[in-house]
Amino acid sequence: MIDFTEKAGFGLTARHRAEQRFQWAGRSAIIISLLFLAVMVGSIARDAGGVLRQAQIAIQVDLSAANVDPADPASASYGRIVKAGLRTMFPDAVSRRDKKRLYNLISPEGSFEVARLVAKNPDLLGTTQALWLTASDDLDQYMRGKIDISLPENRRQISDAEIAWIDDLQNAGQLRRVINWGFFTNGDSREPEIAGILSAFIGSAYSLAVCFALAFPIGIGAAIYLEEFAPANRLSDLIEVNINNLAAVPSIVFGLLGLSIFLGHMGLPRSSPLVGGMVLALMTLPTIIIAARAALRSVPPSFKEAALALGASPVQAVFHHVFPVAMPGMLTGAIIGMAQALGETAPLLMIGMVAFIVDVPESILEPATALPVQIFLWADSPERAFTEKTAAAIIVLLVFLIAMNLVAILLRRKLETRF
Incomplete structure (x- = not known):
């Protein structure tokens, strides 16, 4: 006679062991990834130490x-x-x-x-x-x-x-x-002992400000329309498919677009943070739209339905009730998109922000460079001292990126509504 209880117990034990192996495999993968990250950051920090x-x-x-x-x-x-x-x-x-x-x-x-x-x-x-x-x-x-x-x-x-x-x-x-202190207060130089990151840092800040000013309102507006007001037809489906496709387009393509449109046809200043921010805004828009639509979908439908039942118009229901609840998720997506834009080099190279800039730009129309481009230029220099400058600039860029992500997390926790 077959003892089904014994077989069931054996099968349950095997499943538990398989689950434990899978958990340990996941933990091992995380530990190995953290070790590689620690080695990478440690080697960069070691090279950057001499710059201080x-x-x-x-x-x-x-x-x-x-x-x-x-x-x-x-x-x-x-x-x-x-x-x-x-x-x-x-x-x-x-x-x-x-x-x-x-x-x-x-x-x-x-x-x-x-x-x-x-x-x-x-x-x-x-x-x-x-x-x-x-x-x-x-x-x-x-x-x-x-x-x-x-x-x-x-x-x-x-x-x-x-x-x-x-x-x-x-x-x-x-x-x-x-x-x-000159590393933080000087602009670029051919001499490594006096080269600094201030001009590149200000150029990145200007470019990100232009990017945020353009991408955030346009992206949020597009997401609200597509998610709440756009009719369900082929045109809306086509727009949604293209937005998802644009999020996967290589960044250098946006640089070529900026080179052709903003510089070639519109005649905007070359190497300026204005053009750099516009190109980064084009690249960031799909990410912001997708994140904003996901934030809108996360709001329970009862919020909008209750507002409509009390006599609010569709626009009032969306902007007075749904939008405030979805705003933390939208801000998080926007800041993550900005962090991605901060680390981009290829589109900025295409519009001329690879120029040797010594003076700190005072407006978005003056020639400037950006932190990723500055790292690229120093990494290509033959002097050994520029190797340390490159490592130090990478650390500054990583700190900037981590700070932006921390801001996104804190904003989300402070503004989110639990239900």
């Missing part, structure tokens, strides 16, 4: 009347004054090659730093002062052990003479490392 501090050299700068005209200090040749101070500190550099190596210890920004200090403090005129000026990226790399001095001299970025001068500066207390 910067080397400076104390140089005796002669600002006497023989070098700087007190009546017109802006006309002085501060680069020549800085070089003279270096030669005074190291008189053994007599040949042309040695002088060139000596001048390589200081950043080209050093002369502009002296000019700014004189403009800020005119009392420096007529004196000889020891001023702390930004060192070159090669010197900074050497101080952090990034240059292998065991290699032959012709195979490294820094010569034996420069190493000897750096050691003398360290022994004399004329070399230090300070917090590199």
